[in-house]
Amino acid sequence: MRIFAIETSCDETALSFIEAHGSPETGDFSYTVLGETLLSQAALHAQYGGVFPNLAKREHAKNLTPLLIETLTQAGSLKSKSDLDSKSDFDFETLLEREPELLAQLRVFMPTYGKPDIDALAVTVGPGLEPALWVGINFAKALSLAWDLPIIPVNHMEGHLLMALVQNPSESSKPEKNITPHSESVLPRPGLEQVFPLVALLVSGGHTELILSEQFGSYKILGETRDDAAGECFDKCARIIGLPYPGGPEISKLAAIARSEFLEERISSLPRPMIHEKSYEFSFSGLKTAVRNAWANDTATWESETHKQMAYALEIENAIVEVLVKKTMYAVSESGAVTLVVSGGVSANTHLKETLQQKCVETSIQLLTPTPSLATDNARMIAITGYLHQSETAESNSITAQGQLRLG
Ligand code: KG4
Ligand code: ZN
Numbered sequence: 001m002r003i004f005a006i007e008t009s010c011d012e013t014a015l016s017f018i019e020a021h022g023s024p025e026t027g028d029f030s031y032t033v034l035g036e037t038l039l040s041q042a043a044l045h046a047q048y049g050g051v052f053p054n055l056a057k058r059e060h061a062k063n064l065t066p067l068l069i070e071t072l073t074q075a076g077s078l079k080s081k082s083d084l085d086s087k088s089d090f091d092f093e094t095l096l097e098r099e100p101e102l103l104a105q106l107r108v109f110m111p112t113y114g115k116p117d118i119d120a121l122a123v124t125v126g127p128g129l130e131p132a133l134w135v136g137i138n139f140a141k142a143l144s145l146a147w148d149l150p151i152i153p154v155n156h157m158e159g160h161l162l163m164a165l166v167q168n169p170s171e172s173s174k175p176e177k178n179i180t181p182h183s184e185s186v187l188p189r190p191g192l193e194q195v196f197p198l199v200a201l202l203v204s205g206g207h208t209e210l211i212l213s214e215q216f217g218s219y220k221i222l223g224e225t226r227d228d229a230a231g232e233c234f235d236k237c238a239r240i241i242g243l244p245y246p247g248g249p250e251i252s253k254l255a256a257i258a259r260s261e262f263l264e265e266r267i268s269s270l271p272r273p274m275i276h277e278k279s280y281e282f283s284f285s286g287l288k289t290a291v292r293n294a295w296a297n298d299t300a301t302w303e304s305e306t307h308k309q310m311a312y313a314l315e316i317e318n319a320i321v322e323v324l325v326k327k328t329m330y331a332v333s334e335s336g337a338v339t340l341v342v343s344g345g346v347s348a349n350t351h352l353k354e355t356l357q358q359k360c361v362e363t364s365i366q367l368l369t370p371t372p373s374l375a376t377d378n379a380r381m382i383a384i385t386g387y388l389h390q391s392e393t394a395e396s397n398s399i400t401a402q403g404q405l406r407l408g
Contacts, residue, residue: 001019001020001021001119001120001387001390002017002018002019002034002117002118002119002120003017003018003019003020003118003119003120003121003122003152003383003386003387003390004016004017004071004116004118004120004121004122004143004149004383005017005018005121005122005123005154005379005380005382005383005386006064006121006122006123006124006136006139006140006379006382007123007124007136007156007159007377007378007379007381007382008056008060008064008124008128008132008133008135008136008139009124009126009127009128009129009132009133009136009156009377010051010056010128010129010132010205010206010377011040011041011042011044011045011051011056011059011132011377012038012039012040012041012376012377012378013038013039013041013059013060013063013064013067014036014037014038014039014067014377014378014379014382015035015036015037015038015064015067015068015071015379016033016035016036016071016378016379016380016382016383017033017034017035017036017071017072017074017075017077017118017383018031018032018033018034018380018383018384018387019031019032019034020032020383020384020387024165024216024388025216031166031383031384031387033380034074034075034076034077035070035071035072035073035074035075035077036071036074036379036380037067037070037071037074038378038379039059039063039067041055041056041059042245042246044059045245046244046245048245049235049239049245050232050235050236050245051129051205053129053130053131053132054131056129056131056132057129057131057132057134057135058101060132060135060136061099061101061102061135062101064102064105064135064136064139065102065105065106065109066105068109069109069113072113072116075116077116077117077118078113078116079113079114079116080112080113080114081111081112081113081114082114090110090142090145090146091145092106092107092142092145095138095141095142095145096138096142098134098138099135099138099139102135102138102139102142106142106146110146115146115147115148116147118147118149119149120149120150120151120152120386120390120393121140121143121144121149121150121151121152121386122151122152122153122154122382122383122385122386122387123136123137123139123140123151123152123153123154123382123386123399124136124154124155124156124159124382125137125153125154125155125399125400125401125402125405126155126156126401126402126403126404126405127155127156127157127206127207127402127403127404127405127406128156128206128401128403129403130401130403133401133402133403134401137399137400137401140399141396141399144396145396150393151393151394151396151399152386152389152390152392152393152394153392153394153399154382154385154386154389155385155405155407156377156382156405157202157207157209157211157344157405157407158219158385158407159381159382159384159385160202160204160343160344160375160381161200161202161211161213161219161341161343161407162381162384162385162388163343163370163374163375163378163380163381163384164200164341164342164343164347164368164369164370164375165195165341165368166370166384194338194339195338195339196213196214196215196338196339197212197213197214197335197336197337197338197339198212198213198337198338198339198340198341199211199212199213199222199328199331199332199335199337199339199340199341200212200213200340200341200342200343201324201328201331201340201341201342201343201347202343202344203229203230203231203324203342203343203344203345203346203347203352204229204230204231204344204345204346204377205229205231205232205235205246205345206229206231206232207224207225207229207344208224208225208229208230208231208282208284208324208346209221209223209224209225209407210222210223210224210280210327210328210331211407211408212331212335212337216388217388217389218408219407219408220408221406221407221408222280222331222335223279223280223281223282223327223331224280224281224282225281225282225283225284226281226282226283227283227284227285228283228284228285228288229284230282230284230320230324230346231246231248231344231345231346232284233284233285233287233288233320234246234247234248234251234316234317234320234346235247235248236288237251237287237288237291237312237316238250238251238313238316240288240291240292240295241291241295241308241309241312241313241316242305242309243309243313246345248345248346248348248349249348250313251313251316251317252313252317252349252350252351253313254306254309254310254313254314255310255313255314255316255317255318255351256350256351257310258310258311258313258314259314259351261310263307263310263311263314264314264315266300266311267294267298267300267311267312267315268294269315269319270287270290270291270294270315270316270319271286271287271290271319272319272322272323272326273286273287273323274323274327275322275323275326275327278330279327280327280330280331282323282324282327284320284323287316287319287320291312291316294312295312317349317351318351321349321351321352321355324346324352325352325355325356325359328340328342328356329356329359329363332363332365333363337365338365338366339365339366339367339368340356340360340365340366340367340368341368341369342356342367342368342369343369343370343375344375344376345375345376345377347369347370347375348372348375348376353367353369
């Protein structure tokens with residue numbers, strides 16, 4: 001089955017075209033990436049210190065059609081329109097009345113190119129920024145109308161979770177953001193005998209959740225953040241200490257240097273919110289406030305501004321990671337899980353991964369994380385999730401953006 005997936009929930013415009021076979025339940029699932037594109041808007045949002053929803057929406061609308069052309073070209077599926085492709089005039093006006101730029105581009109695209117060999121579309125319907133989600137959904141609806149294809153609505157967080165169960169061995173050493181088409185993979189990862197029950201820590205710019213799953217497609221939220229997400233905390237703390245957006249990778253880079261230069265204990269320790277509570281809840285907004293106060297009232301003499309930033313970055317990373325690790329390992333031990341999945345943008349954090357890896361070795365739990373380029377937002381996870389939910393197609397009219405969509 002050939003699935004074409006669209007992801008626009010935040011500040012990444014991403015498309016993925018895969019061919020998948022088999023089922024994870026019978027252990028014979030495999031897929032090939034035929035074409036894949038991803039355009040990050042992070043640099044554009046940097047000036048706002050976070051994602052600006054209307055800018056994200058505009059950028060998605062501008063980029064989707066060029067990325068569609070590129071993705072189909074990679075797959076060898078961009079064909080000129082022939083007489084067999086009879087329809088060429090579609091009523092996109094009503095569908096795309098809120099996306100004039102997308103409408104204008106599709107008005108050129110559709111009469112030029114024929115229907116590619118696609119069986120179904122998969123699109124992220126939530127959670128995420130609603131204006132951004134709507135662009136992807138309306139794009140999917142337009143393609144569905146033009147090419148007469150079913151649409152599978154996908155939960156973005158399930159995508160993050162499932163991505164960790166799939167490994168592409170050829171990709172493990174690739175640099176971040178370098179997603180290559182024509183690679184194959186299987187799910188579950190080769191060598192995995194038992195995956196369930198699993199606990200998943202899903203940590204991104206918008207979410208911090210602990211999920212329990214006993215089988216594919218069945219999820220229970222054990223706990224989540226009461227306020228800021230872990231990634232949001234990284235981003236906001238980074239901004240306070242003068243680092244650009246997205247702050248997670250910046251803090252992580254400086255913290256690694258600071259750790260090797262023994263800059264620990266140069267500032268007084270920051271709070272580890274809720275770390276001693278026997279619950280699966282998180283709260284990160286107090287940490288951000290503590291960083292703001294400590295930074296503003298810092299009277300120490302520093303060798304340089306960079307040294308100061310490095311010392312703060314180290315303590316911020318340590319505080320966030322310690323809380324995440326403590327709560328996660330508590331969930332793993334209480335639930336009897338055999339697998340720990342860590343996914344979402346923050347799972348690209350090396351210190352978090354290394355600390356969890358050590359804990360998992362000590363407790364004989366298998367730890368699964370996606371390669372960094374597939375831990376952050378991407379459309380492959382949407383394609384795979386769409387394939388696994390292939391029977392759950394929805395009527396175009398009934399598909400809406402669900403900013404607060406939950407798992408389970
Ligand atoms: O999953 P994602 O790409 O988008 C959302 O759905 O939010 O996650 C983005 C978040 C940002 O907050 C970013 O700062 C954080 O993931 N992030 C990291 C790292 N790489 C990305 N946080 C800590 N360390 C990293 N290496
Ligand atoms: Zn995400």
